[in-house]
Amino acid sequence: MIKLKHAVYALLGTALFYAGCSSKSEEAVQPNIANETITQASLKFTNQANSADTTSCTYTFLLDNNNNVTGVDSTQLTLKANSKYNCVVYMLDQTQSPVFVVSNEIKQRENYHLFFYQPTPIISAPVISNTSPYIPGTAVTPNLAPLNLSVVRTDLDTNNPPLQVGLTSVFTTGAASSGKLRWVLRHQPNAKNGTYAPGSSDLDVNFVTVIQ
Amino acid sequence: MKKIITLSFLFFATLFAFTAKAQVTHDSYWSVFGGASVPTGQFAKSDYGNFLDGTINNKAGFAKTGYTIGLDGAWYIHKSGWAFAATISYQDQGQLSAKDAHTLAAGYQDAFGVDTGAASTKNRYRNLNVLVGPQYSFFFSKFAIDLRANVGIVKSFSTPEMDIVITDANIPYPFAQLSSNKIGFAYGGSADLRYQLGKKLGLVLKENFVNSPGVAITNTSRINNAGRLDTKQSISIAQTTLGLNFGF
Numbered sequence: 001m002i003k004l005k006h007a008v009y010a011l012l013g014t015a016l017f018y019a020g021c022s023s024k025s026e027e028a029v030q031p032n033i034a035n036e037t038i039t040q041a042s043l044k045f046t047n048q049a050n051s052a053d054t055t056s057c058t059y060t061f062l063l064d065n066n067n068n069v070t071g072v073d074s075t076q077l078t079l080k081a082n083s084k085y086n087c088v089v090y091m092l093d094q095t096q097s098p099v100f101v102v103s104n105e106i107k108q109r110e111n112y113h114l115f116f117y118q119p120t121p122i123i124s125a126p127v128i129s130n131t132s133p134y135i136p137g138t139a140v141t142p143n144l145a146p147l148n149l150s151v152v153r154t155d156l157d158t159n160n161p162p163l164q165v166g167l168t169s170v171f172t173t174g175a176a177s178s179g180k181l182r183w184v185l186r187h188q189p190n191a192k193n194g195t196y197a198p199g200s201s202d203l204d205v206n207f208v209t210v211i212q
Numbered sequence: 213m214k215k216i217i218t219l220s221f222l223f224f225a226t227l228f229a230f231t232a233k234a235q236v237t238h239d240s241y242w243s244v245f246g247g248a249s250v251p252t253g254q255f256a257k258s259d260y261g262n263f264l265d266g267t268i269n270n271k272a273g274f275a276k277t278g279y280t281i282g283l284d285g286a287w288y289i290h291k292s293g294w295a296f297a298a299t300i301s302y303q304d305q306g307q308l309s310a311k312d313a314h315t316l317a318a319g320y321q322d323a324f325g326v327d328t329g330a331a332s333t334k335n336r337y338r339n340l341n342v343l344v345g346p347q348y349s350f351f352f353s354k355f356a357i358d359l360r361a362n363v364g365i366v367k368s369f370s371t372p373e374m375d376i377v378i379t380d381a382n383i384p385y386p387f388a389q390l391s392s393n394k395i396g397f398a399y400g401g402s403a404d405l406r407y408q409l410g411k412k413l414g415l416v417l418k419e420n421f422v423n424s425p426g427v428a429i430t431n432t433s434r435i436n437n438a439g440r441l442d443t444k445q446s447i448s449i450a451q452t453t454l455g456l457n458f459g460f
Protein backbone atom coordinates (compact mmCIF):
# COMPACT_ATOMS: atom_id res chain seq x y z
CA MET A 1 0.00 0.00 0.00
CA ILE A 2 2.92 2.31 0.78
CA LYS A 3 4.37 1.56 -2.67
CA LEU A 4 1.03 2.42 -4.23
CA LYS A 5 0.87 5.75 -2.44
CA HIS A 6 4.41 6.66 -3.51
CA ALA A 7 3.67 5.74 -7.10
CA VAL A 8 0.49 7.82 -7.09
CA TYR A 9 2.31 10.81 -5.59
CA ALA A 10 5.06 10.47 -8.18
CA LEU A 11 2.49 10.27 -10.96
CA LEU A 12 0.51 13.27 -9.76
CA GLY A 13 3.70 15.26 -9.26
CA THR A 14 4.80 14.52 -12.80
CA ALA A 15 1.36 15.40 -14.15
CA LEU A 16 1.33 18.71 -12.28
CA PHE A 17 4.83 19.50 -13.52
CA TYR A 18 3.88 18.98 -17.13
CA ALA A 19 0.48 20.63 -16.71
CA GLY A 20 2.23 23.67 -15.26
CA CYS A 21 4.55 24.03 -18.23
CA SER A 22 3.88 27.31 -19.98
CA SER A 23 1.82 27.17 -23.14
CA LYS A 24 3.16 29.70 -25.61
CA SER A 25 0.83 31.36 -28.05
CA GLU A 26 1.25 31.58 -31.81
CA GLU A 27 0.17 34.40 -34.07
CA ALA A 28 0.03 34.71 -37.82
CA VAL A 29 -1.25 37.25 -40.31
CA GLN A 30 -1.82 36.15 -43.85
CA PRO A 31 -0.52 38.65 -46.43
CA ASN A 32 -2.85 40.83 -48.42
CA ILE A 33 -4.39 39.46 -51.58
CA ALA A 34 -6.79 41.15 -53.96
CA ASN A 35 -10.50 40.49 -53.77
CA GLU A 36 -12.30 39.25 -56.83
CA THR A 37 -12.21 41.83 -59.60
CA ILE A 38 -15.42 42.78 -61.37
CA THR A 39 -14.83 44.32 -64.78
CA GLN A 40 -18.33 43.90 -66.18
CA ALA A 41 -21.64 43.57 -64.37
CA SER A 42 -24.96 42.90 -66.07
CA LEU A 43 -28.59 42.45 -65.12
CA LYS A 44 -30.48 40.18 -67.50
CA PHE A 45 -34.27 40.41 -67.60
CA THR A 46 -36.96 38.08 -68.91
CA ASN A 47 -40.57 39.20 -69.05
CA GLN A 48 -42.69 36.75 -67.04
CA ALA A 49 -45.56 37.19 -69.51
CA ASN A 50 -43.39 36.50 -72.56
CA SER A 51 -40.10 34.60 -72.25
CA ALA A 52 -39.03 35.89 -75.67
CA ASP A 53 -39.11 39.41 -74.26
CA THR A 54 -35.66 39.87 -72.80
CA THR A 55 -33.50 42.85 -72.06
CA SER A 56 -30.43 43.72 -70.08
CA CYS A 57 -28.21 46.47 -68.81
CA THR A 58 -24.45 46.31 -68.46
CA TYR A 59 -21.87 48.33 -66.55
CA THR A 60 -18.32 47.99 -67.83
CA PHE A 61 -15.08 49.16 -66.25
CA LEU A 62 -12.65 50.12 -69.01
CA LEU A 63 -9.07 49.05 -68.22
CA ASP A 64 -5.66 49.90 -69.53
CA ASN A 65 -2.92 47.33 -70.18
CA ASN A 66 -2.03 47.36 -66.48
CA ASN A 67 -5.65 46.67 -65.49
CA ASN A 68 -6.12 50.18 -64.10
CA VAL A 69 -9.63 51.57 -64.55
CA THR A 70 -9.52 54.33 -67.14
CA GLY A 71 -13.26 54.83 -67.55
CA VAL A 72 -16.71 53.30 -67.33
CA ASP A 73 -19.48 52.51 -69.74
CA SER A 74 -23.10 52.00 -68.73
CA THR A 75 -26.01 50.96 -70.89
CA GLN A 76 -29.58 52.09 -70.34
CA LEU A 77 -32.17 49.78 -68.78
CA THR A 78 -35.44 49.85 -70.62
CA LEU A 79 -38.46 47.95 -69.28
CA LYS A 80 -42.08 47.72 -70.32
CA ALA A 81 -44.65 49.41 -68.11
CA ASN A 82 -46.93 47.33 -65.85
CA SER A 83 -44.83 44.21 -66.29
CA LYS A 84 -42.98 41.66 -64.19
CA TYR A 85 -39.46 40.61 -65.07
CA ASN A 86 -37.27 37.84 -63.75
CA CYS A 87 -33.81 39.30 -63.20
CA VAL A 88 -30.50 37.42 -63.08
CA VAL A 89 -27.08 38.82 -62.15
CA TYR A 90 -24.12 38.14 -64.42
CA MET A 91 -20.63 39.42 -63.52
CA LEU A 92 -17.29 38.91 -65.23
CA ASP A 93 -13.61 39.37 -64.51
CA GLN A 94 -12.17 39.97 -67.97
CA THR A 95 -8.65 40.43 -66.65
CA GLN A 96 -8.39 36.66 -66.37
CA SER A 97 -7.94 34.24 -69.22
CA PRO A 98 -10.26 32.56 -69.77
CA VAL A 99 -12.74 35.17 -68.57
CA PHE A 100 -13.83 34.39 -65.01
CA VAL A 101 -17.54 34.41 -64.17
CA VAL A 102 -17.56 36.27 -60.85
CA SER A 103 -21.28 35.76 -60.31
CA ASN A 104 -20.67 32.02 -60.04
CA GLU A 105 -18.20 32.70 -57.26
CA ILE A 106 -20.64 35.08 -55.59
CA LYS A 107 -23.08 32.16 -55.58
CA GLN A 108 -20.47 30.04 -53.80
CA ARG A 109 -19.85 32.88 -51.39
CA GLU A 110 -23.53 33.79 -51.02
CA ASN A 111 -23.54 33.49 -47.24
CA TYR A 112 -21.76 36.82 -46.90
CA HIS A 113 -22.82 38.69 -50.04
CA LEU A 114 -26.03 40.67 -50.48
CA PHE A 115 -27.33 42.68 -53.45
CA PHE A 116 -29.36 45.87 -53.12
CA TYR A 117 -31.51 47.48 -55.83
CA GLN A 118 -32.62 51.05 -55.29
CA PRO A 119 -34.83 52.85 -57.84
CA THR A 120 -34.70 56.65 -57.74
CA PRO A 121 -36.33 59.10 -57.50
CA ILE A 122 -38.58 58.00 -54.62
CA ILE A 123 -41.30 60.07 -53.06
CA SER A 124 -41.29 58.35 -49.68
CA ALA A 125 -38.73 56.43 -47.68
CA PRO A 126 -38.94 52.69 -48.33
CA VAL A 127 -39.67 50.25 -45.53
CA ILE A 128 -36.32 48.82 -44.47
CA SER A 129 -36.08 45.28 -43.08
CA ASN A 130 -33.74 42.32 -43.40
CA THR A 131 -35.64 41.30 -46.54
CA SER A 132 -35.69 44.72 -48.14
CA PRO A 133 -33.56 45.21 -51.30
CA TYR A 134 -33.68 48.98 -50.84
CA ILE A 135 -30.86 51.14 -49.56
CA PRO A 136 -31.38 53.06 -46.31
CA GLY A 137 -30.71 56.76 -46.49
CA THR A 138 -31.71 57.13 -50.11
CA ALA A 139 -32.78 60.71 -50.71
CA VAL A 140 -36.54 61.24 -50.81
CA THR A 141 -37.66 63.75 -53.42
CA PRO A 142 -41.45 64.33 -53.16
CA ASN A 143 -41.34 66.97 -55.90
CA LEU A 144 -39.96 64.64 -58.57
CA ALA A 145 -41.92 62.02 -60.49
CA PRO A 146 -40.84 58.65 -59.06
CA LEU A 147 -39.41 55.72 -60.99
CA ASN A 148 -42.26 53.24 -60.77
CA LEU A 149 -40.24 50.14 -60.05
CA SER A 150 -40.23 47.68 -57.17
CA VAL A 151 -37.82 44.83 -56.57
CA VAL A 152 -38.07 41.58 -54.62
CA ARG A 153 -35.10 39.25 -54.19
CA THR A 154 -36.03 35.61 -54.81
CA ASP A 155 -33.03 33.53 -53.73
CA LEU A 156 -31.82 32.42 -50.31
CA ASP A 157 -28.39 31.52 -48.98
CA THR A 158 -27.52 28.62 -46.66
CA ASN A 159 -27.13 30.58 -43.46
CA ASN A 160 -29.25 29.51 -40.52
CA PRO A 161 -31.81 31.01 -40.78
CA PRO A 162 -31.44 31.59 -44.54
CA LEU A 163 -30.99 35.14 -45.75
CA GLN A 164 -31.71 36.63 -49.15
CA VAL A 165 -28.91 37.04 -51.71
CA GLY A 166 -30.23 38.90 -54.77
CA LEU A 167 -28.53 36.95 -57.56
CA THR A 168 -32.08 36.45 -58.78
CA SER A 169 -34.98 38.78 -58.26
CA VAL A 170 -38.29 39.96 -59.66
CA PHE A 171 -38.69 43.52 -60.96
CA THR A 172 -42.23 44.88 -61.11
CA THR A 173 -42.86 48.00 -63.17
CA GLY A 174 -45.70 50.47 -62.90
CA ALA A 175 -46.66 53.34 -65.13
CA ALA A 176 -44.21 54.83 -67.58
CA SER A 177 -41.51 56.80 -65.81
CA SER A 178 -37.76 57.33 -65.76
CA GLY A 179 -34.94 57.63 -63.28
CA LYS A 180 -32.01 55.54 -62.14
CA LEU A 181 -31.46 52.13 -60.67
CA ARG A 182 -28.66 52.01 -58.09
CA TRP A 183 -27.21 48.52 -57.84
CA VAL A 184 -24.94 47.61 -54.91
CA LEU A 185 -23.19 44.40 -53.92
CA ARG A 186 -22.35 44.33 -50.22
CA HIS A 187 -19.54 42.09 -48.98
CA GLN A 188 -20.37 41.26 -45.36
CA PRO A 189 -17.87 38.63 -44.11
CA ASN A 190 -19.25 36.98 -40.99
CA ALA A 191 -21.54 39.99 -40.62
CA LYS A 192 -24.40 39.42 -43.07
CA ASN A 193 -27.74 39.84 -41.36
CA GLY A 194 -29.99 40.91 -44.22
CA THR A 195 -29.42 44.61 -43.72
CA TYR A 196 -27.33 47.04 -45.71
CA ALA A 197 -25.09 48.35 -42.96
CA PRO A 198 -22.47 45.66 -42.26
CA GLY A 199 -19.46 45.28 -44.51
CA SER A 200 -18.30 47.15 -47.57
CA SER A 201 -19.38 47.48 -51.19
CA ASP A 202 -17.81 45.30 -53.88
CA LEU A 203 -19.89 47.07 -56.53
CA ASP A 204 -21.91 50.30 -56.49
CA VAL A 205 -23.20 51.46 -59.89
CA ASN A 206 -26.18 53.27 -61.42
CA PHE A 207 -28.17 52.57 -64.58
CA VAL A 208 -30.31 55.14 -66.35
CA THR A 209 -33.71 53.45 -66.34
CA VAL A 210 -36.69 54.03 -68.53
CA ILE A 211 -40.07 52.42 -68.08
CA GLN A 212 -42.17 52.85 -71.21
CA MET B 213 21.65 6.09 -30.23
CA LYS B 214 24.12 3.20 -30.00
CA LYS B 215 24.76 4.14 -26.38
CA ILE B 216 21.03 4.09 -25.58
CA ILE B 217 20.59 0.69 -27.19
CA THR B 218 23.59 -0.71 -25.31
CA LEU B 219 22.40 0.70 -21.98
CA SER B 220 18.87 -0.59 -22.58
CA PHE B 221 20.22 -4.01 -23.42
CA LEU B 222 22.34 -4.05 -20.27
CA PHE B 223 19.38 -2.87 -18.14
CA PHE B 224 17.03 -5.56 -19.38
CA ALA B 225 19.72 -8.25 -19.32
CA THR B 226 20.39 -7.42 -15.69
CA LEU B 227 16.70 -7.49 -14.85
CA PHE B 228 16.20 -10.80 -16.60
CA ALA B 229 19.24 -12.30 -14.86
CA PHE B 230 17.87 -11.33 -11.46
CA THR B 231 14.39 -12.60 -12.25
CA ALA B 232 15.08 -15.79 -14.11
CA LYS B 233 12.89 -17.79 -11.77
CA ALA B 234 9.94 -15.39 -11.73
CA GLN B 235 6.69 -16.54 -13.32
CA VAL B 236 3.72 -14.46 -14.31
CA THR B 237 0.60 -15.52 -12.40
CA HIS B 238 -3.13 -14.91 -12.37
CA ASP B 239 -2.65 -12.35 -9.61
CA SER B 240 -4.46 -9.09 -10.05
CA TYR B 241 -2.13 -6.14 -10.56
CA TRP B 242 -1.89 -2.44 -10.92
CA SER B 243 0.71 -0.53 -12.87
CA VAL B 244 2.14 2.90 -13.43
CA PHE B 245 3.10 3.82 -16.97
CA GLY B 246 4.29 6.56 -19.27
CA GLY B 247 5.01 6.92 -22.93
CA ALA B 248 4.25 8.52 -26.25
CA SER B 249 0.77 9.58 -27.29
CA VAL B 250 0.38 9.95 -31.05
CA PRO B 251 -2.67 11.63 -32.58
CA THR B 252 -4.27 9.84 -35.53
CA GLY B 253 -6.96 10.51 -38.12
CA GLN B 254 -8.60 13.91 -38.25
CA PHE B 255 -7.21 14.76 -34.82
CA ALA B 256 -3.70 14.74 -36.30
CA LYS B 257 -4.53 16.62 -39.49
CA SER B 258 -3.41 20.20 -39.91
CA ASP B 259 -5.04 21.21 -43.18
CA TYR B 260 -7.79 23.74 -43.77
CA GLY B 261 -9.14 22.53 -47.07
CA ASN B 262 -10.45 24.71 -49.85
CA PHE B 263 -13.58 26.81 -49.54
CA LEU B 264 -14.58 26.93 -53.18
CA ASP B 265 -14.30 23.21 -53.85
CA GLY B 266 -16.16 22.41 -50.64
CA THR B 267 -13.33 20.56 -48.94
CA ILE B 268 -13.08 22.66 -45.79
CA ASN B 269 -11.96 20.39 -42.97
CA ASN B 270 -13.88 21.35 -39.84
CA LYS B 271 -12.46 18.48 -37.85
CA ALA B 272 -8.73 18.89 -38.40
CA GLY B 273 -7.37 18.85 -34.86
CA PHE B 274 -3.83 20.20 -35.38
CA ALA B 275 -2.81 17.85 -32.51
CA LYS B 276 0.82 16.88 -32.04
CA THR B 277 2.65 13.85 -30.74
CA GLY B 278 2.89 14.21 -26.97
CA TYR B 279 3.14 12.15 -23.85
CA THR B 280 0.90 10.17 -21.56
CA ILE B 281 1.26 9.04 -17.98
CA GLY B 282 -1.19 7.04 -15.96
CA LEU B 283 -2.30 4.24 -13.69
CA ASP B 284 -3.67 0.94 -14.83
CA GLY B 285 -5.06 -2.14 -13.12
CA ALA B 286 -6.68 -5.50 -13.74
CA TRP B 287 -8.62 -7.66 -11.30
CA TYR B 288 -8.84 -11.31 -12.33
CA ILE B 289 -12.10 -13.16 -11.89
CA HIS B 290 -11.68 -16.48 -10.05
CA LYS B 291 -8.14 -17.06 -11.33
CA SER B 292 -9.40 -17.25 -14.92
CA GLY B 293 -7.91 -15.41 -17.85
CA TRP B 294 -10.67 -12.85 -17.62
CA ALA B 295 -10.24 -9.68 -15.65
CA PHE B 296 -11.98 -6.40 -15.06
CA ALA B 297 -9.57 -3.64 -16.07
CA ALA B 298 -9.38 0.10 -15.60
CA THR B 299 -7.05 2.85 -16.78
CA ILE B 300 -6.69 6.47 -15.86
CA SER B 301 -4.26 8.48 -17.95
CA TYR B 302 -3.26 12.07 -18.60
CA GLN B 303 -2.35 13.17 -22.14
CA ASP B 304 -0.78 16.26 -23.63
CA GLN B 305 -1.13 16.53 -27.42
CA GLY B 306 0.59 19.87 -27.86
CA GLN B 307 -0.64 23.08 -29.40
CA LEU B 308 -0.86 24.80 -32.78
CA SER B 309 2.43 25.84 -34.35
CA ALA B 310 3.14 29.10 -36.13
CA LYS B 311 2.65 27.21 -39.40
CA ASP B 312 -0.77 26.03 -38.19
CA ALA B 313 -1.72 29.61 -37.34
CA HIS B 314 -0.73 30.65 -40.87
CA THR B 315 -2.85 27.80 -42.27
CA LEU B 316 -5.85 29.05 -40.30
CA ALA B 317 -5.28 32.67 -41.27
CA ALA B 318 -4.99 31.81 -44.96
CA GLY B 319 -7.97 29.45 -44.78
CA TYR B 320 -10.33 31.98 -43.20
CA GLN B 321 -9.07 34.69 -45.56
CA ASP B 322 -9.98 32.51 -48.52
CA ALA B 323 -13.25 31.28 -47.05
CA PHE B 324 -14.57 34.78 -46.40
CA GLY B 325 -12.93 36.38 -49.45
CA VAL B 326 -11.36 39.17 -47.39
CA ASP B 327 -8.24 41.31 -47.68
CA THR B 328 -6.43 39.75 -44.72
CA GLY B 329 -6.84 36.95 -42.23
CA ALA B 330 -5.07 36.83 -38.88
CA ALA B 331 -4.98 33.99 -36.40
CA SER B 332 -3.57 33.75 -32.92
CA THR B 333 -3.69 30.57 -30.89
CA LYS B 334 -3.03 29.57 -27.31
CA ASN B 335 -3.63 26.60 -24.99
CA ARG B 336 -2.81 22.95 -25.52
CA TYR B 337 -4.71 19.72 -25.85
CA ARG B 338 -4.65 18.38 -22.28
CA ASN B 339 -7.06 15.73 -21.14
CA LEU B 340 -7.69 12.83 -18.80
CA ASN B 341 -8.98 9.47 -19.97
CA VAL B 342 -10.88 7.20 -17.58
CA LEU B 343 -11.53 3.86 -19.23
CA VAL B 344 -12.81 0.51 -18.01
CA GLY B 345 -13.47 -2.81 -19.72
CA PRO B 346 -12.91 -6.54 -19.88
CA GLN B 347 -9.44 -7.98 -20.30
CA TYR B 348 -8.37 -11.44 -21.34
CA SER B 349 -4.86 -12.65 -20.61
CA PHE B 350 -2.76 -15.37 -22.17
CA PHE B 351 -0.07 -16.66 -19.82
CA PHE B 352 3.28 -18.01 -21.01
CA SER B 353 5.63 -18.75 -18.12
CA LYS B 354 7.24 -15.35 -17.47
CA PHE B 355 5.16 -13.54 -20.03
CA ALA B 356 1.53 -12.61 -20.32
CA ILE B 357 -0.27 -11.03 -23.23
CA ASP B 358 -3.30 -8.96 -22.29
CA LEU B 359 -6.04 -7.92 -24.69
CA ARG B 360 -8.54 -5.33 -23.56
CA ALA B 361 -11.59 -3.42 -24.76
CA ASN B 362 -12.34 -0.07 -23.14
CA VAL B 363 -15.15 2.41 -22.74
CA GLY B 364 -15.23 5.52 -20.62
CA ILE B 365 -14.80 9.25 -20.78
CA VAL B 366 -12.31 11.83 -21.88
CA LYS B 367 -12.22 14.89 -19.65
CA SER B 368 -10.66 17.84 -21.45
CA PHE B 369 -8.71 20.37 -19.39
CA SER B 370 -8.05 22.53 -22.41
CA THR B 371 -8.06 22.54 -26.20
CA PRO B 372 -6.33 25.12 -28.40
CA GLU B 373 -8.09 28.47 -28.56
CA MET B 374 -8.10 30.07 -32.00
CA ASP B 375 -8.69 33.81 -32.21
CA ILE B 376 -9.38 34.93 -35.75
CA VAL B 377 -9.66 38.43 -37.19
CA ILE B 378 -10.58 38.74 -40.84
CA THR B 379 -10.31 42.25 -42.24
CA ASP B 380 -11.92 43.62 -45.36
CA ALA B 381 -11.88 47.24 -46.52
CA ASN B 382 -10.15 48.03 -43.20
CA ILE B 383 -13.13 46.67 -41.25
CA PRO B 384 -12.14 43.92 -38.76
CA TYR B 385 -14.46 40.99 -38.09
CA PRO B 386 -13.22 39.02 -35.06
CA PHE B 387 -14.44 35.60 -33.94
CA ALA B 388 -13.02 32.71 -31.95
CA GLN B 389 -12.99 29.00 -31.30
CA LEU B 390 -12.68 28.73 -27.53
CA SER B 391 -10.76 26.26 -25.40
CA SER B 392 -12.94 23.42 -24.15
CA ASN B 393 -12.99 21.73 -20.75
CA LYS B 394 -15.93 19.47 -21.57
CA ILE B 395 -16.33 15.73 -21.14
CA GLY B 396 -16.85 13.29 -24.00
CA PHE B 397 -17.48 9.59 -24.50
CA ALA B 398 -14.42 7.50 -25.30
CA TYR B 399 -13.74 3.95 -26.33
CA GLY B 400 -10.83 1.88 -27.51
CA GLY B 401 -8.70 -1.17 -26.99
CA SER B 402 -5.25 -2.18 -25.99
CA ALA B 403 -2.77 -5.01 -26.21
CA ASP B 404 0.17 -5.39 -23.89
CA LEU B 405 3.04 -7.66 -23.10
CA ARG B 406 3.87 -8.20 -19.43
CA TYR B 407 7.17 -9.63 -18.28
CA GLN B 408 7.46 -10.84 -14.72
CA LEU B 409 10.55 -9.47 -12.99
CA GLY B 410 9.86 -10.75 -9.48
CA LYS B 411 7.15 -12.32 -7.41
CA LYS B 412 5.05 -9.14 -7.41
CA LEU B 413 6.88 -6.97 -9.92
CA GLY B 414 6.72 -6.86 -13.69
CA LEU B 415 7.35 -4.76 -16.78
CA VAL B 416 4.55 -3.98 -19.17
CA LEU B 417 4.79 -2.70 -22.73
CA LYS B 418 1.42 -1.56 -24.01
CA GLU B 419 -0.13 -0.31 -27.24
CA ASN B 420 -3.34 1.56 -26.49
CA PHE B 421 -5.88 3.06 -28.89
CA VAL B 422 -8.46 5.61 -27.78
CA ASN B 423 -11.19 7.21 -29.85
CA SER B 424 -13.71 9.82 -28.88
CA PRO B 425 -16.46 11.36 -31.03
CA GLY B 426 -15.34 14.51 -29.33
CA VAL B 427 -15.69 17.19 -26.75
CA ALA B 428 -18.02 20.09 -27.38
CA ILE B 429 -16.36 23.26 -28.68
CA THR B 430 -17.81 26.73 -28.23
CA ASN B 431 -17.41 29.33 -30.96
CA THR B 432 -18.07 33.01 -30.45
CA SER B 433 -19.29 35.65 -32.90
CA ARG B 434 -19.88 33.19 -35.73
CA ILE B 435 -22.68 34.87 -37.66
CA ASN B 436 -22.45 33.39 -41.15
CA ASN B 437 -22.10 29.82 -42.29
CA ALA B 438 -18.71 29.99 -44.00
CA GLY B 439 -15.21 28.87 -43.20
CA ARG B 440 -14.02 26.26 -40.74
CA LEU B 441 -16.44 25.81 -37.86
CA ASP B 442 -15.58 23.10 -35.35
CA THR B 443 -18.29 22.46 -32.77
CA LYS B 444 -17.06 19.05 -31.62
CA GLN B 445 -13.40 18.08 -31.72
CA SER B 446 -12.98 14.36 -32.30
CA ILE B 447 -10.02 12.76 -30.57
CA SER B 448 -8.16 9.65 -31.65
CA ILE B 449 -4.81 8.60 -30.28
CA ALA B 450 -2.42 5.68 -30.33
CA GLN B 451 -0.23 5.34 -27.28
CA THR B 452 2.89 3.30 -26.75
CA THR B 453 3.78 3.05 -23.07
CA LEU B 454 6.18 1.28 -20.80
CA GLY B 455 5.29 0.65 -17.16
CA LEU B 456 5.92 -1.25 -14.00
CA ASN B 457 3.19 -3.51 -12.71
CA PHE B 458 2.74 -4.64 -9.14
CA GLY B 459 0.81 -7.76 -8.19
CA PHE B 460 -1.53 -7.89 -5.23
